[in-house]
Structures are given as C-alpha cells and as structure tokens.
Amino acid sequence: MKVVFERTKGLTNEETHYCPGCTHGIVHRLVGETLEELGVLENTVGVASVGCSVLSYHYFNCDMTQAAHGRAPAVATGLKRVLPQDRIVFTYQGDGDLASIGMGEVVHAAARGENITVIFVNNAIYGMTGGQMAPTTLIGQRTATSPQGRDIQSHGLPIRVSEMLATIDGASYIERVSTHNVKQVVRAKKAIKNAFKNQQEKKGFSMVEVLSSCPTNWGLTPEESLQWIEEQMVPYYPLGILKNSSVITEDIR
Amino acid sequence: MKVVFERTKGLTNEETHYCPGCTHGIVHRLVGETLEELGVLENTVGVASVGCSVLSYHYFNCDMTQAAHGRAPAVATGLKRVLPQDRIVFTYQGDGDLASIGMGEVVHAAARGENITVIFVNNAIYGMTGGQMAPTTLIGQRTATSPQGRDIQSHGLPIRVSEMLATIDGASYIERVSTHNVKQVVRAKKAIKNAFKNQQEKKGFSMVEVLSSCPTNWGLTPEESLQWIEEQMVPYYPLGILKNSSVITEDIR
Amino acid sequence: MKVVFNENYCKGCSLCIAFCPQEIISLAKRINNKGYRPAEVKDQNKCTSCTACAVMCPDNVITVYRPIKKRSSVS
Amino acid sequence: MKVVFNENYCKGCSLCIAFCPQEIISLAKRINNKGYRPAEVKDQNKCTSCTACAVMCPDNVITVYRPIKKRSSVS
Amino acid sequence: MKEEIIIAGFGGQGVMSMGQFLTYAGLKEGKEVTWFPSYGPEQRGGTANVSVVISDQPVDSPVIDEPTAFLALNKPSFNKFYSHVKESGNIFINSDLITNYAKRNDVVIHEITATQIAQHIGNERIAGMVLLGAFIEKTGILSKESLYSALKDVLGESKKHLIPMNKKAILEGIHVMQD
Amino acid sequence: MKEEIIIAGFGGQGVMSMGQFLTYAGLKEGKEVTWFPSYGPEQRGGTANVSVVISDQPVDSPVIDEPTAFLALNKPSFNKFYSHVKESGNIFINSDLITNYAKRNDVVIHEITATQIAQHIGNERIAGMVLLGAFIEKTGILSKESLYSALKDVLGESKKHLIPMNKKAILEGIHVMQD
Amino acid sequence: MGKVLMKGNEVIGESAIQAGCKYFFGYPITPQSELVAYMAQRLPEVEGLFLQAESEVAAINMVYGASSAGVRVMTSSSSPGFSLKQEGISFLASAELPAVIVNIARGGPGLGNIQPSQSDYFQATKGGGHGDYNTPVLAPSSLQEIVELTDEAFRIADEYRTPVILLGDGMLGQMMEPVDFEVTKDNKEFQKDWATTGTVGDGPPKTITSLDLDDVRLEERNKQLQIKYKKIKATETKVECYLMDDAEVAVVAYGTVSRIVRSAIKRARDNGIKVGLIRPISLWPFPVEKIAYYSNKVKSIITVEMNAGQMVEDVRLAVEGKVPVTFYGRTGGVIPSINEVHEQILSMVNEVAK
Amino acid sequence: MGKVLMKGNEVIGESAIQAGCKYFFGYPITPQSELVAYMAQRLPEVEGLFLQAESEVAAINMVYGASSAGVRVMTSSSSPGFSLKQEGISFLASAELPAVIVNIARGGPGLGNIQPSQSDYFQATKGGGHGDYNTPVLAPSSLQEIVELTDEAFRIADEYRTPVILLGDGMLGQMMEPVDFEVTKDNKEFQKDWATTGTVGDGPPKTITSLDLDDVRLEERNKQLQIKYKKIKATETKVECYLMDDAEVAVVAYGTVSRIVRSAIKRARDNGIKVGLIRPISLWPFPVEKIAYYSNKVKSIITVEMNAGQMVEDVRLAVEGKVPVTFYGRTGGVIPSINEVHEQILSMVNEVAK
Numbered sequence A, B: 001m002k003v004v005f006e007r008t009k010g011l012t013n014e015e016t017h018y019c020p021g022c023t024h025g026i027v028h029r030l031v032g033e034t035l036e037e038l039g040v041l042e043n044t045v046g047v048a049s050v051g052c053s054v055l056s057y058h059y060f061n062c063d064m065t066q067a068a069h070g071r072a073p074a075v076a077t078g079l080k081r082v083l084p085q086d087r088i089v090f091t092y093q094g095d096g097d098l099a100s101i102g103m104g105e106v107v108h109a110a111a112r113g114e115n116i117t118v119i120f121v122n123n124a125i126y127g128m129t130g131g132q133m134a135p136t137t138l139i140g141q142r143t144a145t146s147p148q149g150r151d152i153q154s155h156g157l158p159i160r161v162s163e164m165l166a167t168i169d170g171a172s173y174i175e176r177v178s179t180h181n182v183k184q185v186v187r188a189k190k191a192i193k194n195a196f197k198n199q200q201e202k203k204g205f206s207m208v209e210v211l212s213s214c215p216t217n218w219g220l221t222p223e224e225s226l227q228w229i230e231e232q233m234v235p236y237y238p239l240g241i242l243k244n245s246s247v248i249t250e251d252i253r
Numbered sequence C, D: 001m002k003v004v005f006n007e008n009y010c011k012g013c014s015l016c017i018a019f020c021p022q023e024i025i026s027l028a029k030r031i032n033n034k035g036y037r038p039a040e041v042k043d044q045n046k047c048t049s050c051t052a053c054a055v056m057c058p059d060n061v062i063t064v065y066r067p068i069k070k071r072s073s074v075s
Numbered sequence E, F: 001m002k003e004e005i006i007i008a009g010f011g012g013q014g015v016m017s018m019g020q021f022l023t024y025a026g027l028k029e030g031k032e033v034t035w036f037p038s039y040g041p042e043q044r045g046g047t048a049n050v051s052v053v054i055s056d057q058p059v060d061s062p063v064i065d066e067p068t069a070f071l072a073l074n075k076p077s078f079n080k081f082y083s084h085v086k087e088s089g090n091i092f093i094n095s096d097l098i099t100n101y102a103k104r105n106d107v108v109i110h111e112i113t114a115t116q117i118a119q120h121i122g123n124e125r126i127a128g129m130v131l132l133g134a135f136i137e138k139t140g141i142l143s144k145e146s147l148y149s150a151l152k153d154v155l156g157e158s159k160k161h162l163i164p165m166n167k168k169a170i171l172e173g174i175h176v177m178q179d
Numbered sequence G, H: 001m002g003k004v005l006m007k008g009n010e011v012i013g014e015s016a017i018q019a020g021c022k023y024f025f026g027y028p029i030t031p032q033s034e035l036v037a038y039m040a041q042r043l044p045e046v047e048g049l050f051l052q053a054e055s056e057v058a059a060i061n062m063v064y065g066a067s068s069a070g071v072r073v074m075t076s077s078s079s080p081g082f083s084l085k086q087e088g089i090s091f092l093a094s095a096e097l098p099a100v101i102v103n104i105a106r107g108g109p110g111l112g113n114i115q116p117s118q119s120d121y122f123q124a125t126k127g128g129g130h131g132d133y134n135t136p137v138l139a140p141s142s143l144q145e146i147v148e149l150t151d152e153a154f155r156i157a158d159e160y161r162t163p164v165i166l167l168g169d170g171m172l173g174q175m176m177e178p179v180d181f182e183v184t185k186d187n188k189e190f191q192k193d194w195a196t197t198g199t200v201g202d203g204p205p206k207t208i209t210s211l212d213l214d215d216v217r218l219e220e221r222n223k224q225l226q227i228k229y230k231k232i233k234a235t236e237t238k239v240e241c242y243l244m245d246d247a248e249v250a251v252v253a254y255g256t257v258s259r260i261v262r263s264a265i266k267r268a269r270d271n272g273i274k275v276g277l278i279r280p281i282s283l284w285p286f287p288v289e290k291i292a293y294y295s296n297k298v299k300s301i302i303t304v305e306m307n308a309g310q311m312v313e314d315v316r317l318a319v320e321g322k323v324p325v326t327f328y329g330r331t332g333g334v335i336p337s338i339n340e341v342h343e344q345i346l347s348m349v350n351e352v353a354k
C-alpha cells in the first residue's frame, strides 16, 4: 500500500476549533501543503488575522505572528521588509478583516508591490463575531446586521476585491478560487502554490481569494453550504486568474 | 459693459491662504460656481479634509464641517444619511488625505454607493506638511520622504485612484480632469457640475479627480507647475470619464 | 485499509460522505472525544483510493492508501 | 475697463499673464497688502474680454466685462 | 426564597434556553431574576453554562460562586461545578451521561436518566427539560404553569410546535421527583 | 556674556537663516546656543520669527520673553515684539520698511536703511544680513569671521555662490554701526 | 409594556431609541455585537437608520458627521475597537459635538479575550485621545440602570455639547434581567442652531471644526472646554452609597463588580462587619467629594475592580492619604467571586484592627 | 564628529540610528515631519529601511511586524496621529514587543494646531489604549538629552520587551541646539530568541500573539506584565533635581517647559526666593519617591505644564496631601513665558507666607 493522501507537515497536529464542515480547514491544508512542498516551512512567517482564523497560529507549522484586526498586510510588510531575503511572509485573512476594516492596508500593500502572499478567505460574512454583514455579503443575504437581507440602497453592492486590486499596478498575481468541490479545491491549491512561488520569484504582491463556507452563520449544512457557494457566490464572484504579471517590468510610464 | 466673469457667490470674500499660483484656488472656484449655478448653496454641507485645504471652510459659502485626516467620506456619510433628502453633501480632499490614510473610507463610501460628491485634488504630494510623498507621487519625483526620487522597488507605482474606484459598482460617476490650461479648467467645471447633478439625481457616489499644482513643494513656478501637470502627470493619469452609470439600476446580478 | 480516519479529529460534517463517488462512507453510531459521530468506511474494498473524501475533509481526518499494483497486472 | 483686478487678493503668481492671449497683463511695481506685486492691465483696449486670465486665476482676482455691442454693428 | 442555579452542558444541549425558561418563568411570578451566560470561546464546540438567580429580593451578583442548585448535562461540566455547590444544595444529574463520580454527602444528588426519558418522548435533545421539571418540583421555586408559559416566550412563533414535547419533558421530570 | 535675540519679518525675508547664521557662528566660538523658530501657520505667507540665544553658560529657556536684541524686518513683526525688548536692549530696524512708530527711550534703536543698502549690493533679499552685521558690531557677541564661516555651513554647496554677496551685506552693516 | 427580559446589549439599544436616538453607526465586536444587531433590526422600525461602518474609525467619524447635522446619534464597540476611536473622540470633544459612545469592555491588553473587564477605566476617564479633554463616563451596574443612564447620557451630551461614554463590560452586555422602559425620562428639547444642516433660511454659513491655527484662540477654546468641564463636575456627578451610614470600612466599586461587592458586603454584614459600598455611577466626573467625606469617617477603604488597579488612583486622589486605601482586582476577564471579595473585606478589617 | 547643530526632530532620528535602529515606519505630521524626512534620507545610507506608511495605524502595525522579526524599530507621530496608534500600542504591550514610539505633541484636542503642547501626558502615561498596560515614557528637555534618552529608550524596550514612548513637543522638535553624538551608549546585546524569523535551525515554530481566550491564562499574562512594570518602576525611574537642597518651594515640570521654569527659578533666586525644580525625566515610571521625599521638606509645590493640568495628578498622588500642590498651565500651544512662571512662584511664596 502506498500513501496517496496524508496529513501535511505544513500543519501542526492541533485539532482546529472550526465548526464542522467549515472550509477554513481545507484552505489551511492547502497552505500547509504548499509550504511543505515548496520546502519553505522553516523560512516562513505567517500572519494570523482577526476572524475565525485568529488561532491559525496554532495550526500552521511555521513561525506565526498574530495581527490586529485588518492590519495583517501592514504587519506582513514590517516582517518582510526587515527579514532576510529568503524569508516567505504570508497573511491569512477573512473578508471582514481584509475587505472591511483592513481595506486601506491591503490596497496599499498591493500598491507598494509588497512581496508577500495574501490568502483571502471570502465567506461573505463575519464568522467569528456571529454572522454580521461583510463587504462581500451578497444582495439579499440575511445576516445579524442585515436582518431583512442586504439591500443595495443602504449597503451598496458587495465589493469584488480581486477585481479591484487587479487594477493596481503593484499587484502581480491575483486569482479567485473556490472550495465547493474536489476540482475547485485542486485548483485552489494550484493558485495558492503560484502565489507563493510568485513571492519566491520576488514578483511582488500576490493574493488568492478563496470562496469559503460558513455553515454556522449561513444556517446551512456543510453540504448545502458548498452548494450555496457554487450557486450564489460564484456567479457574483467569478473564478479565475484576474492578474498575472510582474510589477517590476511592466506598466511603467 | 456686461459682466462676463465675476467672483462666484459660492465663495466667501475671505482671502485664501494658498501659495501663489496654487490651483487649489481654481478648484475652489469651480465648486463654488457649481453650487451657485445649481442653486444649492443653501442646501449644501461641505466636508473639509486635512491638507492644504483644511481651512476651506472659510472659503466655501455654505455650511461646512471639518473632518479628521482621511475621514471626510465617513463624515459625509454621517451627514448625508441623517440630513433631509434635498441636502447636498460633498467632500474636498487631497491625495494624501483620500488616497493614503483615507483609502478605506473612500473605497467603502463608493462601495455603499453613498450619494455624495467627492472632489479629489491630486497634486502628487503632501502639500500641507511640507512636501512628502503621496500615493500619487510619480516615479522619480523627489519629495521630502523620497529624496532620491520615488522608486518602484520600495514604494511601488502611484495609485490611479479613479481607475480603481471605477471598478466598484457603487461608484456612479468618476472623471479625471485637470487645471493646467483654460480648456482643461472649463472641462473640470463641467465634470464637477456633473458630479453634483448626479447627487441631485440620487445616483450614488460621484468623484472628480482634479490634477492640481503645488508650486511650493514641487519647487517650480506656477507656470512651470501647470506644464509639469501636462507633461508629467497627465500621461500617467489620463484625463476623461472613467465611469458614468447609475448604480441603482445597473450591474446587479 | 485504503482509507483511514483519524477519528478524534472528525467533526462528523459529512462532506466526505457527500463527495465519495463510491458512496461508502457513513457516520458511525458511536461518539468521539469531541462529541461527534465520526465518519467511517465499512466496505474498504469498494474504495478506489480516489482521495475525494480526503480532499474535501476540512479537518484532515483521512489518510488514503493505494494498493501497489502487482507486476503481473502491467501487461 | 474690461478687466478689473481686485488687487489685494492678488498673489502675483503670473498665471493670468501666462494665459492672456493678448499678452497685456503684467505685474505692477507696487506691493499690495499681502506683500505681492499685483497683476495689472495697462492697455485695456487690447483686451478681448476672453476671460482666459480670470479662468486661470487661482485667487479670483479678476472680473471681466464685455462692451455691449451697439445695434449698428449688427448688420 | 432564593435559588442560585447553574446549568451546564455541551454547546448544543440547550443550556442557554433552559436558563431562559427559568428566567421568564420567574419574571412571570413577579420574582427578581438574572440570567448570565458563559459567552466565552467555549460556546463554539465546547461546554456552555448559564447562571440564573431567582429571588424575592433584588438580585445583587448575577455571578454565582456557590449555587444552591446545579443542573449537569455532561461530565466535563459536572466536574467543573460539582464541588462548588452550596451545602444542602440540589444537584440534578443526567445519569445517562454522567457516571463514576465521588459522592458528596453534604448535598442532595438527584440522578435522572434524562436522555432515556427524552428519547422516549421522541427527542434526546430535550433531556435538559426533564431536569428542569425535576428542579421546579424539588425546590418549589416556580410553578409548572409559569414554566409552561415561559416556553412560549422563549421559543417564539417559529418554534411553537416544540412546546408540547417540551411540556411533556418537564412533566416527566416532575413525575420522577414525585416517585 | 549672553544675548537673547529675536529676528522677525515676512516669510521670504530669510529670517530663519539669519538665526541659523548666528547659531552656527556661536557654536564655532564655543558658545552655548539655541535656535527656536516660529513654525506656525504664519510661515506660509505671513510673518515669521526666530529666537536665538547665545551665551557663555548653558541655555535654559530657548523661548525669549525679554529679548536683549531685536532685528525687525517689517512692520507687523516690529509691532509684535517692540514693546517686549528688554530695557537698554538693542533694536535694529530696517528703516526702509518700518516707519512711524512711537519711540521708546529705554532701549537703543538703530534705524538702518537695509533695503537700500541691499539693493545697492545687488539683491534686496539680503537686507536682513545688513542688520546682522550691525548687530554683531554693536553687541560684540560674535566676530565677523565666525559669521562669515557660518555662511558656508548654512548655505551649503548649492548656494555657495551667494556667500560673497552675503559677506558684503554683513560688512555694510558693520560699517553702518562704525559710522 | 411592563417589564421585559432582554440582554444588556439590547437594553442599551432600546434605551437609546427610547431616548430619541434614531441613528447608529457601528462595527461588530464581541461582547457588544448584540447591540449592533439590535439596532440593525429595530432602527428601521422607528424610521431611523442603522449603518454598519467599515471600521470603528469610520464609525466614529460617521457619528461626527451625523452629530454635525444635529441628530442624536450613537456608536458602540469593545476595547480594541474603542482604542481606534480615540482620535475621533478627541475631535468630537474639541468640536463640541454631542454623541453617545458605548464601550462594553473586554479582557486586554491587545486582542486579549472577550470576557468582562474594567481595564479601560483610564482610557475612558483620563482621555485616551490626545489633548486636554474629558468625556462624561457613565457606568451602569444593572440593566434597569442602563435605561436611566442611557437617557442621561443623551441629555448630558446635548446639554453640554460633548461626547459621553457609556462604560460597561461583557457581563453587563451579555446578562439578562427584567427591565422597565416606562420610567420618567428627560424630555428636554435641545435647540441645535450650531448644526450644519444647510443654511436654508437660517443665516450665514455655519462651521464645525476642531482646528485653530492661532494658539491664543485655541487656548480660548481650551478655556471654554475647561469651564464646561467644571460645570459638569459641579452638576453631573453621580454616586450611590449603600450601608455607608455606620460603615467602618468602605468598598469602592463600580459597574457590574459593584453587584458582586454588594453580595460580599451582605455576607460580611451577616458576620457583623460594618462595611458599606460607595459606587461611582459617573466615573468622570468622579465622586471626589463623597469619597473625601467618607474618608473622614471610615477606617479604611478597599477598591475592587476587574483590572490591575485604575480607579483606585482616583480614590487615592480623593482620600489624600487620610486612611489606607487598598486594592483588590482580577484581570484578563476573570470575574472576582463573592467569596474572594468577602475575604478581602475580612482581611482588611483584621489589618486595621491590628 | 564633535558638536553639530540640528533640529530636535533630526536629533531623534540620528540618535535612533546611533542606537542601532535601522528601521523606521512613519507618516508625516507637523511638527514632527523633519524626523520622517531625516529617516528617509539617512536610513538608506546605513543600509536600513525607511518606509512611509499609508497611515499611522499602518505604521504602528508595520512596527509590530518588524519588531516581531527582532529588529530595533521606531515610529513617530504627533498628537492626532498618536491617538490612532493606541490600539497598536496596546497590542505591542500585550505581545511584549519592543519598539520606540515618538510623540512630538501639538495643541489639542482634535485637529488643534501645530504649536507645542504637553496635553498628551495622560494618554502617554496612563495608557491611551485599552487594557492594563503601561509604557515607559521618557521626556527629554534638551537636544543633547535626546541622544541619551533615545538610546535608553531602545535599551529599555529590548530589556523589558516593551514599547517605549519618547514624548516631546513641537518646541523640542523644531529647535536647534548643539549636540554631541559621541557620548557613552548602552552596548548591551539582546538575544531575541522569541522573534518570528522563520524556524531555520532554531527549533519548533514560535508565535507572537496578544490573544488568550482563556481568562485564567490571560490573567497570568497580566500578572507577568504587572511584575515587569513593578521592576521597571524599581529600576528605571529618572528624575533631575535642581537647586532643591535648600528649596522651600518646589516646581515640578518636565520637557521643554522645565527649561522655561529653570530660567524663572533663576530670576526668583535672584530675588532671594528659595525655589528649586524637580524634573521628571521618566514620566512613567513617575518619580513618586523623590517627590514624596521633598514633600516632607518644602512648603508648597507648583506644577507647571503646557496643558490644563495632567501631571499634577501624579504629583498629588505622590504628595498625598502633605503640602499644597498648585498648578499653572497654558494650553492651545501657548508657551508660558519665563515671567509668567516667575510670577506664579512669587505668588505661591506669598500665599504660603500668609
């Protein structure tokens, strides 16, 4: 018997605190596997954000720093700018963290072409605090702070962060992937790997937006949640590569 | 003799504190004229930001609130959301204010489709504090904090705010104009008027980015400064309408 | 055993069940440490070692093995 | 007087001078309240009331008048 | 009269609602009440507990250090509070889940096969309600009727259909104590 | 010896550099010095002033309430500080710009046609330097040579070409006082 | 409507609405999120507006904007989020804009945890923001008191044109208790002719600003603020004394902890110990006089807080060395038990007896 | 290099570089912008890094990141920008990350103005952020002292793993004075095996966090912090006494104001008045013992500050009512004149003589 799938060394043996069926766990695994496969676990410093993944420093098997809500890109900038050249720095952020309070920080990290990798877990809700509206919450979606469903009139349309950041010159690699089935998870893995390789190649800011589930706050079973991603989220948040270029050489007038 | 050009009632009689030849003065006039011509001076509340225009509350002949650095869009949101429907709210912000510290606020005001008008004066520098680098400072431009000239490696490429905000669904009208000659100033006036009309028509977030001079910190004469806008800024910040749509009816999936 | 479940990590979310093409995974009657019914495969023979279950498991519960093909089957 | 300068608002920036197609604006020798040499037009006759100076003046110094055309000139 | 009650169990066992049933019932009887939940990280996955005070006098501390009554729905929770129960206090135990513990002689321990009873009624998730019934019967702090009526307030329109089942469980708890 | 000097004028009149010339010169002579500029909103457009203390002893307050010397480059600035000058202090006035004021008898007022002298030298913007020359000549707190050498430090490479002109202005100021 | 059972966070929301506040700008954070959710549900029902801001910084500045327009407006947060509001609070104080700002504090420093804590006392009372300003700080200890103090908070805010802080902790926010909203309320109407609502029909343009480049004028503004603060100190100090008449030992405690202390005092009284409670209800202005008064009567004072010792400084400032002032506190979100506090009282009594 | 003339802001920058700080993350604000500009110019020359952050919030969090990596790092701002850093400072304190944070304070509250002020004293010393923490606060009064105290700030930061605040005002930042950088410096090397630099060759993964969901563990962290603060109080208190030996009146003042006070004291001494100066150099820890000691010797104490009265509370806490403590202050960026202070001393002397 040959092992065809086993737990990555990129993760510790800690059991996670995530709810049953929450795809944060899948994204963790993909990042862990990537770090292991690229052989950079010992060179990596991860930045945990504030959200359900706040404790991710227990799970990633590398050095980790926990950042204030929304500020992971700034913390990562501080780390990356002072660490030796061969160090890999990534942030792991939710949609509330990155797209709401942390909008300024992520836009500017991208604009500076900060050579870091951002894993952006978009579950269209604030998971940690009990299901409030995120900037990525879909129109009509009911949350604790949009009890009648998000409406355009008062909250506007959800932000497509990847599309927005793709307009920024310093962003070198941006892709949106999903976790709603095997094929998508495999793709997500590839994207995450690219985003880290990009950093190794010093190409600048890379981000992978991962559509992810929150069964607990969506009020759905884990399986229904994956369906909801496919049917509700993907149409508004189309999957694919939004940017793949090298900031260093391009687009300078 | 017929008056063909006279001081607008949209401005008070206060003398401004701007440096000689600073085009902040031109932009003020255009806003003042617009408010006068649309007959909304009495219905308008302006929000002054922190930058050289911090004292603009002395100059605009309407109610004015002075906001913390970068937060004018949030202050404007607070005002607009609680004032009677017929009130017009605008912000007047510099590039440091809007594009650096205030990035989060302006992106979210746009995303919410906040029905306000933003006058964004881009002079590629922090004027007020003595000429530091702004997010819009051009590559190679020497400033107090980029004494060797802004370089891509450490600061990334300048942010094209209008292009970025144009990707946001809630942004209904976005145009970039300039002040470097008579024709451009006339165009700028038209754009500013459109942006206010847009608000009257309740179409959502409108922004006019005005390329503006800072002779003092650029170390150029006023006339050279206008040339610098034309020759250096306009190529990187192309003029024109970047978005003109109504958020209410469009682009909802 | 082609699929091995690290039972105490399992939260009984059933995603493996949903994605197993062979439909051989189910939740056990017993309760694990955490208070969940863990997933299990009764009929290991039917497993094709496709790893779908493992790929979709958010809690890294599953290790998948594939029988090493015998020489004779090469032809 | 076709162009009138509100002299004490003037900062002597010279932008009006740069944009006057008739090249009739210049800075005066005298110093105004603020310590600047204000712009002035000596030869008002040459002015075409084009408003270019006023449009480009950052300090709202300039008022421009146009002579009302006489009936006779209509033909 | 005054009861200081701690109810504790797994997150999904309805501990918080049980506390609310008592609180609403107390309010209905014109008593002074407080309800204070653990709201820490335990909530997700781990254990949860709630402190309820029902009294004729205004309640000072909503935090209880020596409960007069303790309703235990699982072993970890039982272990957490067991030793703190006040002398001659009442402990109500779901004996289907909690076994093997050192008996205290200074308190009154009521072992109730709550899960079995609940399964009998049709849903093991209402085991806690059986303990609630036992509690009011034993202490007499609240009437059955108030508790019934509190069900409506807490469950609301959307869960109205669960009321009969819950009533049944309460009644069974009362019966157990009467036996 | 100790001089507490205030220099004041319009923004563009070189007030800050004048203060720096004195400070550098003082440092060169091994004296204790402080230089404190007004850095408020006046700077842009309005008036500016700088306080310089030159002393044999360590300087306590860099802020001066009773200057022993006052160099006034325009009328508004003159008005601001005139009355504060210490008894028997020295006031150096650019009399081309400052006229019509009530004379104080308890101070020594030196009226110098600094602008005219400066224009003569070739640049009216160095009028202040004429006052500086007058100041050192009158008070003797610093030598001409130190001041000359300070010019190099403050003006730096890029403005080196201005040194001769500035020297000339200083010298003229000295001459005025010698006359 | 009679007595209803609600969570403390919800009571704050309802009380604000009852006080005529129709506008709320907030950002979720545990343990105050129920307040945000409550406002999201309720405000549209009363034709008000709830807006989830993109951050605490944005929220406080939206409040600045709304208050500029003259409406009653509220925001809320918990410790880390409250720190982010400090610049904004300083601006509100300086521009003299009324607003009510809620802090349902949690364990700190840093991200800390979500358990109840009183470790933001200094921040609230000494001014966590820059510059010389103070904000009235009201600290309810029960849900019923929330009703009253929320109403007071809005009254004080409008009357003095100042931001007011309502300071609670996770315990207050999360607990339930019967509340009666039908209590007498302040019904004062405030004329806000300073508000920037557009000049329509009301004269020349108005300006709201916290800037004054001229130092003498900025000093004038500061003097005005200090006069106002003096007035607030004179008229708005709130304190409750419990069993103090014959007390030989005083415990000073505020907010939820005062309830635990009250229970402990009852236990001690049962043991014949003459102990009473001084409960500051307004933390700023601090009840200096009351404490100074009792410091001439009691033998010793214990301050009990859920922090490492903050209010105790204000107690010491009031006592001026007249009697020993000790401190007992728990940190990190640990709630002191009745027994612990009881023992502190006992040992203090023994200490003094020596 | 001998004595050089520089602006205070530049001296801070050079002193930091001399103290081995090669990393600076900042954001411009008057009156500290020269520091940012200086670092932009100088750091590349020493193979360090200057980065202009997008905001003060970003800057302090970049500092958090850089400090996590174990380097000496600094940021700076002025009052409103400093308020924005409060969350970040609380995080640094909780995660025990060393850093030096400069506040060149200006007139407040709100946007205020850019003149010198000391009205951020409370914010700096009591913790403007949330939670129980303290940061050592050093307040130089001359440019030469900046050299020494900046070095000390970095030493203390590393030795105790804590953020340290260097508090000055616009006067200190803008003035010029000769400085000698060739003074003895701390050359202690600090082993930072807690830094998250990647695990390469040094064992299991390390974590830097300020979170602890468990209240008991978070209390443990708080206890450790309090132990540390106690130690800092015991060993790092700095104070200067001037002409105090025979003083009958003491003036307490810090920073630039202390220099004006010194001049005033000389004038008063010239008039035969026995007055001295107690100058706290570390504002936290505050020189409680020294002041307590002299409060047994002098007849009265005046505190002079450029604010509405903040440090005076700490003075009163130290004096405990033993002698009268009065206050004299100017606000809004107005600098008190030597004469004003002199008169305060005179009138205090007359008062006491009565």
Ligand SMILES: Cc1ncc(C[n+]2csc(CCOP(=O)(O)OP(=O)(O)O)c2C)c(N)n1
Pocket (backbone or CB within 6 Å): A050, A051, A052, A053, A069, A093, A094, A095, A096, A097, A098, A121, A123, A125, A126, A127, A128, A129, A134, G027, G028, G029, G030, G056, G080, G081, G084
């Ligand atoms: C300054 C600050 N504001 C608010 C919070 C509360 N908070 C914690 S997590 C969170 C949102 C998390 O949502 P998201 O980033 O989408 O992550 P998820 O939990 O959905 O994975 C918020 C608002 C905080 N900890 N700090």
Ligand SMILES: Cc1ncc(C[n+]2csc(CCOP(=O)(O)OP(=O)(O)O)c2C)c(N)n1
Pocket (backbone or CB within 6 Å): B050, B051, B052, B053, B069, B093, B094, B095, B096, B097, B098, B121, B123, B125, B126, B127, B128, B129, B134, H027, H028, H029, H030, H056, H080, H081, H084
């Ligand atoms: C919180 C805060 N940070 C920094 C500043 C200092 N500051 C004042 S204006 C300004 C930049 C202004 O630049 P910009 O917005 O481009 O306006 P301009 O002066 O160029 O018109 C800064 C950084 C401040 N007042 N408040």
Ligand code: SF4
Pocket (backbone or CB within 6 Å): A017, A018, A019, A021, A022, A023, A024, A052, A123, A127, A128, A213, A214, A215, A216, A217
């Ligand atoms: S709350 Fe949602 S995002 Fe958070 S762990 Fe649970 S399912 Fe996942």
Ligand code: SF4
Pocket (backbone or CB within 6 Å): B017, B018, B019, B021, B022, B023, B024, B052, B123, B127, B128, B213, B214, B215, B216, B217
């Ligand atoms: S500094 Fe620049 S932007 Fe500011 S007023 Fe002067 S020229 Fe205009």
Ligand code: SF4
Pocket (backbone or CB within 6 Å): C002, C003, C019, C020, C021, C022, C023, C024, C025, C041, C046, C047, C048, C049, C050, C051, C052, C053, C054, C064
């Ligand atoms: S490996 Fe494939 S076939 Fe085997 S259990 Fe898993 S999903 Fe089913």
Ligand code: SF4
Pocket (backbone or CB within 6 Å): A021, C005, C009, C010, C011, C012, C013, C014, C015, C016, C017, C038, C039, C056, C057, C058, C059, C060, C061, C062
């Ligand atoms: S997917 Fe994983 S956690 Fe979920 S039931 Fe299957 S094995 Fe258990």
Ligand code: SF4
Pocket (backbone or CB within 6 Å): D002, D003, D019, D020, D021, D022, D023, D024, D025, D041, D046, D047, D048, D049, D050, D051, D052, D053, D054, D064
């Ligand atoms: S109106 Fe035209 S022609 Fe006349 S002065 Fe102005 S620019 Fe010149």
Ligand code: SF4
Pocket (backbone or CB within 6 Å): B021, D005, D009, D010, D011, D012, D013, D014, D015, D016, D017, D038, D039, D056, D057, D058, D059, D060, D061, D062
């Ligand atoms: S453009 Fe205006 S300010 Fe400039 S010189 Fe002409 S009139 Fe004067």
Ligand SMILES: [Mg+2]
Pocket (backbone or CB within 6 Å): A051, A094, A095, A096, A121, A122, A123, A124, A125, A126, A127, A134
């Ligand atoms: Mg989320």
Ligand SMILES: [Mg+2]
Pocket (backbone or CB within 6 Å): B051, B094, B095, B096, B121, B122, B123, B124, B125, B126, B127, B134
């Ligand atoms: Mg600018």
